[in-house]
Amino acid sequence: MSAAPSLRELQHQLEGLFSLGGAADCEARLKDAESSLPVGGDGRLSPAQRIGIYTDMIFARIRDAIAEDFSATVTALGDDAWESLIARYVEAHPTDHPDLRLAGRHLPAYLRATETPQIADLASFEWALIDSFTAADAPLLSGDTLRALAPEAWPALELRSVPSLRLLCATSPIDQTRRKLLDGEPTDLETVGPFTLRVWRRELRVFHKRVPPFEHEALQHIARGTTFADLCEWIAEGDTGEDASEVAVRLLQGWLADELLMAAP
Amino acid sequence: MEAIPKLGIGIGLRTTHFSELLERSAQVDWFEAVSENFMMDGGRPLHVLDHVRRDAPVVLHGVSLSIGTTDPLDETYLTRLATLARRFEPEWISDHLCWTGAKHHNLHDLLPLPWTEEVLTHVAERVARVQDVLGRRLVLENVSSYFTFSHSTMSEAEFLSALVERADCDILLDVNNVYVSAFNHGFDARAYIDTMPRDRVVQLHLAGHSDMGTHLLDTHDAPVCPEVWDLYRYTIRRLGRVPTLIEWDGNVPPLATLEDEVSRARLICDEVDAETRTKNGGARVGRTFAA
Ligand SMILES: [Fe+2]
Numbered sequence: 047m048s049a050a051p052s053l054r055e056l057q058h059q060l061e062g063l064f065s066l067g068g069a070a071d072c073e074a075r076l077k078d079a080e081s082s083l084p085v086g087g088d089g090r091l092s093p094a095q096r097i098g099i100y101t102d103m104i105f106a107r108i109r110d111a112i113a114e115d116f117s118a119t120v121t122a123l124g125d126d127a128w129e130s131l132i133a134r135y136v137e138a139h140p141t142d143h144p145d146l147r148l149a150g151r152h153l154p155a156y157l158r159a160t161e162t163p164q165i166a167d168l169a170s171f172e173w174a175l176i177d178s179f180t181a182a183d184a185p186l187l188s189g190d191t192l193r194a195l196a197p198e199a200w201p202a203l204e205l206r207s208v209p210s211l212r213l214l215c216a217t218s219p220i221d222q223t224r225r226k227l228l229d230g231e232p233t234d235l236e237t238v239g240p241f242t243l244r245v246w247r248r249e250l251r252v253f254h255k256r257v258p259p260f261e262h263e264a265l266q267h268i269a270r271g272t273t274f275a276d277l278c279e280w281i282a283e284g285d286t287g288e289d290a291s292e293v294a295v296r297l298l299q300g301w302l303a304d305e306l307l308m309a310a311p
Numbered sequence: 312m313e314a315i316p317k318l319g320i321g322i323g324l325r326t327t328h329f330s331e332l333l334e335r336s337a338q339v340d341w342f343e344a345v346s347e348n349f350m351m352d353g354g355r356p357l358h359v360l361d362h363v364r365r366d367a368p369v370v371l372h373g374v375s376l377s378i379g380t381t382d383p384l385d386e387t388y389l390t391r392l393a394t395l396a397r398r399f400e401p402e403w404i405s406d407h408l409c410w411t412g413a414k415h416h417n418l419h420d421l422l423p424l425p426w427t428e429e430v431l432t433h434v435a436e437r438v439a440r441v442q443d444v445l446g447r448r449l450v451l452e453n454v455s456s457y458f459t460f461s462h463s464t465m466s467e468a469e470f471l472s473a474l475v476e477r478a479d480c481d482i483l484l485d486v487n488n489v490y491v492s493a494f495n496h497g498f499d500a501r502a503y504i505d506t507m508p509r510d511r512v513v514q515l516h517l518a519g520h521s522d523m524g525t526h527l528l529d530t531h532d533a534p535v536c537p538e539v540w541d542l543y544r545y546t547i548r549r550l551g552r553v554p555t556l557i558e559w560d561g562n563v564p565p566l567a568t569l570e571d572e573v574s575r576a577r578l579i580c581d582e583v584d585a586e587t588r589t590k591n592g593g594a595r596v597g598r599t600f601a602a
Contacts, residue, residue: 050425050427050460050462052429053379053381053424053425053429053430053433054381054413056425056460057380057381057410057413058413058414060413060422061412061413061414061416061418064418064420064422065416065418084425084460084461084462085458085459085460085461086458086459086460086461087458088497090525090526091457091525091526093458095525096457096458097458099457099458099526099528100420100422100457103420103528104418104419104420107419107420108419111419140416141412141416141417141418141419142415142416142417143417144347144350144375144385144388144417145347145350145375146347146419147347147348147351149419179354179355180351180352180353180354180355180356181352181353181354182352182353183352183353183354183357184353209352209353210353210354247354250354250355250358
């Protein structure tokens with residue numbers, strides 16, 4: 047028998063075999079490789095079958111972990127389409143993060159390139175819910191802080207959204223669609239958009255709400271970090287016919303109530 | 312070495328039980344939290360861990376350290392683990408004697424290693440680095456495996472015993488994994504337990520597995536089976552009342568079912584204690600007569 051491979055060679059070869067879970071020719075490729083590996087078999091199971099136990103488990107574990115985060119997307123696609131899609135996805139994006147929870151983080155972008163916009167939007171929405179759930183906690187900007195603010199301090203007031211805020215723009219009513227899919231009701235993923243939404247967390251619970259495109263855009267400014275003066279300037283550019291600072295204060299009141307704004311550092 | 316904290320019998324902290332744990336305290340002695348499930352920036356999981364930590368000891372149990380891979384150690388991961396440990400002050404930090412990927416891919420499975428001198432040196436060096444970063448001993452667990460390498464020069468139990476001496480780390484002995492691997496590879500589970508260095512085993516795991524006919528699969532989705540309870544009793548007789556944790560990850564049942572498993576483990580520990588007292592008492596009586 048030839049000299050045993052180094053640990054590195056062995057792991058590189060096995061890594062390739064363990065990653066074959068979604069491949070149609072998986073069994074044949076394991077069979078081809080078994081004689082070149084120092085893996086023991088017996089009357090119960092051949093070396094290829096033993097390696098295959100891992101290959102199958104690895105694929106199933108990753109597939110199921112992702113499916114858990116994208117339940118509505120899976121339902122919309124159907125089990126068979128999901129199975130083949132996830133095999134292609136895992137091949138394009140091999141899991142590279144220590145946290146299995148993040149295995150699906152590239153899926154919305156992947157679907158954007160490979161599926162209909164409606165499916166990609168739905169997946170983006172589901173990922174936003176997951177992502178928001180574990181975003182950093184942050185101290186909130188309080189109404190008291192604002193009330194105590196001297197008039198001359200308002201223009202420089204820094205406005206930043208909480209880390210859990212996610213903003214989405216979809217071509218279909220993804221919030222309704224998701225609800226119906228999860229409740230087992232019939233849906234048609236028609237394009238009637240655009241729909242703008244925000245997803246965010248209050249304490250431990252994640253919420254989502256449709257917002258008008260104007261507020262959606264204002265929130266994009268806040269998410270990047272802005273000042274009250276700059277927000278007012280942006281509103282004034284939009285020529286709403288109202289006093290820009292009044293519009294800004296009205297927006298702020300809504301965001302404060304929903305706990306969307308973070309305290310200044 | 313410092314004495315092992317007498318933690319008693321605990322359970323894994325699982326999402327399914329979060330709501331219930333916020334409402335009532337479980338009839339368990341301690342919790343084991345899967346490190347990666349709490350490596351996030353904020354939100355509910357960390358809140359729950361904070362909550363249970365107030366009343367009960369916690370241990371961090373990782374699945375992605377990949378101590379046996381030939382890829383470089385993931386320093387970002389180690390830093391996150393160290394941060395988590397500073398926040399939650401676990402009794403100890405454990406992971407598995409395995410590799411979980413190569414070529415910078417993480418396969419999210421606990422993969423078997425060949426038991427050779429080359430691997431022993433490699434793993435011992437990496438354990439030393441991890442222990443430097445964490446500032447404490449690492450605890451390594453034996454995994455269930457489905458194949459072995461024909462070029463291994465020692466048994467798994469011999470490798471583990473040699474490793475803990477060379478790297479000065481500790482052992483989390485998974486009794487179910489010993490049982491599963493013993494069936495899959497045809498070795499004697501009790502002989503494996505006998506090989507374990509008594510002063511290095513700081514924790515035990517118990518879990519359920521699935522019988523696939525040709526092999527046993529470590530599924531953590533069922534009650535501990537009678538044979539594993541027997542092996543547990545044997546282990547407690549050999550190693551003493553080691554802190555024990557019930558693992559349940561698939562089809563997770565209500566908290567009450569896990570509390571029943573905990574009671575059962577406690578009962579076995581109590582019975583073994585009683586046996587030992589009787590034996591020691593008997594011996595003392597014997598000596599008195601002889602004297
Ligand atoms: Fe275990």
